[in-house]
Amino acid sequence: MIRIKNLHKSYPIGKDSLHVLKGIDLHIKEGEFVSIMGSSGSGKSTLLNIVGLLDEHDEGDYFLNGQEIKNLNEKKGAVLRNKFLGFVFQSFNLISYKTALENVSLPLYYKGVSRKERQKIALDYLDKVGLKDWASHLPNELSGGQKQRVAIARALVTQPKVVLADEPTGALDSTTTDSVMDLLKDINNEGMTVFVITHEEEVADQTKRIVRLKDGIITSDTINVQRNPVKTV
Amino acid sequence: MKFIFDSDTWQEIYGGIRKNKTRTVITIIGVLWGIFLLVTLLGASRGLENNFKTIFGDFATNSVFVWTQRTDLPFKGFQKGRRVRLTIDDVEILKREYKEIKFIAPRSNSNSAITRGFKTGNFNISGDFPVLDKVQKKDLIFGRFLNENDIKLKSKVCVIELEIYEQLFDKNEEPVGEMVTIGNISYKVVGVYKNGTIAFDGAAAYIPFTTFKQVFNTGNRIGWMMITANEGVDILQMEQDILLTLKNIHKVDPEDKKAFGSVNLAAEIGKVTGFLTGMQFLTWFVGIATLIAGVFAIGNILLITVKERTKEIGIRRAIGATPVEIRRQVVLESVFLTTVAGMLGIIFGGFVLFLMDTFLGSGPDPTLINPTVNIPIILFAFLILIVLGTLIGLIPAYMATLVKPIDALRDE
Numbered sequence A: 001m002i003r004i005k006n007l008h009k010s011y012p013i014g015k016d017s018l019h020v021l022k023g024i025d026l027h028i029k030e031g032e033f034v035s036i037m038g039s040s041g042s043g044k045s046t047l048l049n050i051v052g053l054l055d056e057h058d059e060g061d062y063f064l065n066g067q068e069i070k071n072l073n074e075k076k077g078a079v080l081r082n083k084f085l086g087f088v089f090q091s092f093n094l095i096s097y098k099t100a101l102e103n104v105s106l107p108l109y110y111k112g113v114s115r116k117e118r119q120k121i122a123l124d125y126l127d128k129v130g131l132k133d134w135a136s137h138l139p140n141e142l143s144g145g146q147k148q149r150v151a152i153a154r155a156l157v158t159q160p161k162v163v164l165a166d167e168p169t170g171a172l173d174s175t176t177t178d179s180v181m182d183l184l185k186d187i188n189n190e191g192m193t194v195f196v197i198t199h200e201e202e203v204a205d206q207t208k209r210i211v212r213l214k215d216g217i218i219t220s221d222t223i224n225v226q227r228n229p230v231k232t233v
Numbered sequence B: 001m002k003f004i005f006d007s008d009t010w011q012e013i014y015g016g017i018r019k020n021k022t023r024t025v026i027t028i029i030g031v032l033w034g035i036f037l038l039v040t041l042l043g044a045s046r047g048l049e050n051n052f053k054t055i056f057g058d059f060a061t062n063s064v065f066v067w068t069q070r071t072d073l074p075f076k077g078f079q080k081g082r083r084v085r086l087t088i089d090d091v092e093i094l095k096r097e098y099k100e101i102k103f104i105a106p107r108s109n110s111n112s113a114i115t116r117g118f119k120t121g122n123f124n125i126s127g128d129f130p131v132l133d134k135v136q137k138k139d140l141i142f143g144r145f146l147n148e149n150d151i152k153l154k155s156k157v158c159v160i161e162l163e164i165y166e167q168l169f170d171k172n173e174e175p176v177g178e179m180v181t182i183g184n185i186s187y188k189v190v191g192v193y194k195n196g197t198i199a200f201d202g203a204a205a206y207i208p209f210t211t212f213k214q215v216f217n218t219g220n221r222i223g224w225m226m227i228t229a230n231e232g233v234d235i236l237q238m239e240q241d242i243l244l245t246l247k248n249i250h251k252v253d254p255e256d257k258k259a260f261g262s263v264n265l266a267a268e269i270g271k272v273t274g275f276l277t278g279m280q281f282l283t284w285f286v287g288i289a290t291l292i293a294g295v296f297a298i299g300n301i302l303l304i305t306v307k308e309r310t311k312e313i314g315i316r317r318a319i320g321a322t323p324v325e326i327r328r329q330v331v332l333e334s335v336f337l338t339t340v341a342g343m344l345g346i347i348f349g350g351f352v353l354f355l356m357d358t359f360l361g362s363g364p365d366p367t368l369i370n371p372t373v374n375i376p377i378i379l380f381a382f383l384i385l386i387v388l389g390t391l392i393g394l395i396p397a398y399m400a401t402l403v404k405p406i407d408a409l410r411d412e
């Protein structure tokens, strides 16, 4: 699903450049539940943004669903994002003047789905995250956990290949963190590839594979045995 | 172009506009004001123009008025400062010499008390020929104007203005055939007329020229004359020629600018229409300048909101909006705002014109008559508005896609 080879990324800072990713090799297969662990500034978000086609890599190869990602223009990027990827952000990134239902149905709008169909699908997904009764509420009428569940519904609504979550629990307390992680686990159990960034051990513990990142290099990549009771490697 | 008819597109635009009500109102007011000014000013100046047309409508517009004053230059042994007098003979000479003259109305004026029973008042008395009715159409309410018979018989008859009638007669009293006293002499009223907006004679009683001559003992002298030219005659040239002829007859230096006075109605009307054209031009200038300022205000505010909405735009792009879709939305928002503002401006403008028409356009002395704006002009202004709205929307639209979604979404 995601195949990364010797990936490098630098940010120009004034005359110098900051080398953030220094040769990443990563292969994520369909249906995996992977977490990227690392301290702040280790390059987790940079990696996720490249995987999510929001940013470009400088060196190395990146294949998404078998397609090489190279010199992507804005339009192609948008279409691929809409088709293959669902995003969940730490700060939810819901549109403030749109109701929960409208937020969830927006990706379908850009996909060209008809209005009626959109409403129906979006409501189904809101139901799935347990917020059907909150469909007509604005984001500021929802709790943090509820907002993140709306964001997850929005990420799922186009039936993407991969869900990318950048510290989805970073702004939540421990109980809501658990409910969000349970939701991501459910999604993964239905076959969705889920890719989570976190710096919390408890969160990473709930995923099936933990990749540790330090100073732009992968230091370890382990199967979480606890979560893979029947899996044979 | 399918997206324009897609209700979802408009739903999105409505959402964006609703979010920022104050901004929407401010932008709308900018354009609204411009097109409102354009509509009302154009309508008002059209109303004024129509009014001028009806005011001058009473007059044969290709007319010249000539009268006499004192000479300003010595000539052929005459001192300067000599009083020159027009005579009835001059009229005959001019009639003979100038084929381009259609009508010539010699006139003499005085004023005097007019009395009927116990009622009296001081009014202008004018000795006239029936031809006056041709040069300046008289709006008769009762009876008739002077006729050739009155001139021939030196009849003691008069045609009085409505004001005189109202002062000397009771309401609804039949004036024709009644007697009034002018000076010491009794005259029979044969008609009552009503002055238009422009009246040179004020409230005057017209009596036959021949009667005037006898009663006021004016001999051959006349006060002044009104001359109307045939269609297509160069009236300014004719005016100069006639003045030269008169100077020649009365032994006045051809260079003397004071001896004869004259007013050329065509030239005066030209000044007024020139003024109106100037006003129309000013209207367009002011209207369009305001309109452009309004449209710029919209562009500017859209630019600000695009900056405010970078995050929102970033989100939209992350979930699959292409740059074209983002730009399209901003441009449509701009066009929508300008169009709505334009329509409101036209509606308000039309409403104000309607009010002008009701309050200033009726009654005995209207300031404006039928203040209207041509539909094609409105459509044209509207089209310009849509084009400007599109153009001005392009800048913020471009700015909206300049920021990478990743930069817009960065959490810090």
Ligand SMILES: Nc1ncnc2c1ncn2[C@@H]1O[C@H](COP(=O)(O)OP(=O)(O)O)[C@@H](O)[C@H]1O
Binding pocket: A011, A012, A013, A018, A020, A038, A039, A040, A041, A042, A043, A044, A045, A046, A047
């Ligand atoms: N657009 C950017 N320009 C310059 N430096 C950046 C940019 N984005 C991230 N960085 C830097 O790159 C490093 C890695 O950042 P990031 O991937 O966000 O780390 P993490 O998500 O693991 O905290 C940090 O030092 C950060 O300051």
Ligand SMILES: [Mg+2]
Binding pocket: A044, A045, A046
């Ligand atoms: Mg980060």
